[in-house]
Amino acid sequence: MANLESFRKSMISFCQVSARSFPWRETRDPYAVVVSEILLQRTRGEHVIPVYNEVLRRWPTVDRLARARVSTIERVIAPLGLVKRAAMIQRLAQEVAVLGRVPFDPEVLLGFPGIGPYGAHAIPIFADYQDLPLVDWVIARVLGRYFGLSNDRRPNADRALWGLATELADMGSARELWLGVLDLGAAVCKPVPRCHKCPLKEHCSAANSSSAGAG
Numbered sequence: 776m777a778n779l780e781s782f783r784k785s786m787i788s789f790c791q792v793s794a795r796s797f798p799w800r801e802t803r804d805p806y807a808v809v810v811s812e813i814l815l816q817r818t819r820g821e822h823v824i825p826v827y828n829e830v831l832r833r834w835p836t837v838d839r840l841a842r843a844r845v846s847t848i849e850r851v852i853a854p855l856g857l858v859k860r861a862a863m864i865q866r867l868a869q870e871v872a873v874l875g876r877v878p879f880d881p882e883v884l885l886g887f888p889g890i891g892p893y894g895a896h897a898i899p900i901f902a903d904y905q906d907l908p909l910v911d912w913v914i915a916r917v918l919g920r921y922f923g924l925s926n927d928r929r930p931n932a933d934r935a936l937w938g939l940a941t942e943l944a945d946m947g948s949a950r951e952l953w954l955g956v957l958d959l960g961a962a963v964c965k966p967v968p969r970c971h972k973c974p975l976k977e978h979c980s981a982a983n984s985s986s987a988g989a990g
């Protein structure tokens with residue numbers, strides 16, 4: 776696709792200039808990255824920060840979390856409305872503790888409790904800087920609009936989107952690329968897009984179509 780390189784460069788630049796600051800972006804500790812990815816599921820980053828900090832304060836290693844009481848985990852993650860996830864988080868920690876490390880192979884990660892296609896790719900991208908594809912609802916929205924793809928499938932099941940994301944990731948610097956896309960989707964390419972502020976507007980299919988909701 777002609778605009779792949781242009782898109783990628785713009786998003787890496789956006790990441791370098793406009794990246795949001797979160798504690799899990801300052802670490803490559805695989806355990807901390809796993810904790811962040813579990814807590815971030817369907818939850819805004821700003822809300823996750825205090826819970827993430829408290830989880831790592833109470834249980835600084837995966838072995839400690841594996842031995843935690845489910846009721847205590849429930850209490851710590853309650854501010855995020857995630858109490859049903861406490862038992863899953865403990866099982867995940869126990870399986871990682873038995874293995875002795877966080878695996879970085881998406882196929883292996885998919886076999887762990889609570890890890891779906893997004894997390895299985897996000898963990899090696901953000902903890903091991905691997906050039907892998909990544910698709911969630913936000914990334915699907917940005918890619919779909921820019922490249923003119925239909926967005927009528929769940930991101931996890933959209934093979935076209937994952938294929939496009941693979942092409943982009945194969946070009947390198949996937950960590951910065953996806954952080955840029957996630958941050959652009961949060962600040963600019965929102966459900967109601969703010970195209971006048973977008974570095975992608977020149978080549979964006981949605982912004983340049985008659986049906987674009989350019990805000």
Ligand code: SF4
Nearest residue numbers: 964970973976979982
């Ligand atoms: S130009 Fe508009 S629709 Fe296209 S990516 Fe940017 S904000 Fe989204």
